Amino acid sequence: MSSDHPKPIKIVWVYPDLLSTYGDQGNTIVLERRAALRGIPTQTVHLRSDERVPVDGDIFLLGGGEDRPQILAAQRLRRDGGLYEAAQRGAVVFAVCAGYQLLGHEFGGEEGQPVPGLGLLDIRSGRGRQRAVGEIVGEVAAELNVPRITGFENHQGITHLGQRVKPLAKVVTGIGNGDGFEGAYSGRVLGTYMHGPALVRNPGLADLLLRWAVGGDIQPIDDSWAGRLREERLKAVLG
Structure with a gap:
């Protein structure tokens, strides 16, 4: 992708006032930086929960959050309808933890009761018996062409995948969805339980989103420092 890219990639950070508990806003910074290194302009919108979702966004990012903000975010996004419309027309959606759960048909509320989600992913989430806290490593589905992923999970969710969705990765260590x-x-549309932030620790995953957004290949960049940091993290976890 050359520097004469016709228009900026519009990145929408969805509801930072509700879904930004674990520093997942760092995902926006990584996308901006990795696009800039390739001469691809970006425009980032920090969308508060009292604002309309811009359906012309190219990449939508959702982060983690506590039970009540997660429920409120799901209610407002369902009522707004803009994120669903954008996804239906082909926008990229990347969601983490609470954001991942609310993309599904339902998730567990404050007392474990089912709360309606957005239905963008054919998944259903509920509460597990034990909380998953710690490092997670996974082997990514081969068709995505992304290296092994690494992150930090902190959730009590169990997520069941339906027929119209595929798992992002097979767990090497950690809990993930709870089914391996x-x-x-x-x-x-892609969701994960990984914090870290996820795109900071997994630049290959960030590049996947950028490829989806531009609709084709993107230039390689020097990832030597990121590669060293990834190897250090993986070695610390896996030995």
Whole structure:
């Protein structure tokens, strides 16, 4: 992708006032930086929960959050309808933890009761018996062409995948969805339990989102420092 890219990639950080508990806003910074290194302009919108979702966004990012903000975010996004419309027209959606859960048909509320989600992913989430806290490593689905992923999970969710969705990765260590797999994706909609932030620790995953957004290949960049940091983290976890 050359520097004469016709228009900026519009990155929408969804509801930072509700879904930004674990520093997942760092995902926006990584996308901006990795796009800039390739001469691809970006425009980032920090979308508060009292604002309308811009359906012309190219990449939508959702982060983690506590039970009540997660429920409120799901209610407002369902009522707004803009994120669903954007995804249906082909926008990229990347969601983490609470954001991942609310993309599904339902998730567990404050007392474990089912709360309606957005239905963008064919998944259903509920509460497990034990909380998953710690490092997670996974082997990514081969068709995504992304190296082994690494992150930090902190959740009590169990996520069941339906017929119209595929797991993002097979768990090497950690809990993930609770079934031996981590995350899920369908088309250009992808969710994960990984914090870290996820795209900071997994630049290959960030580049996947950028490829989806531009609709084709992107230039390689020097990832030597990121590679060293990834190897250090993986070695610390796996030995």
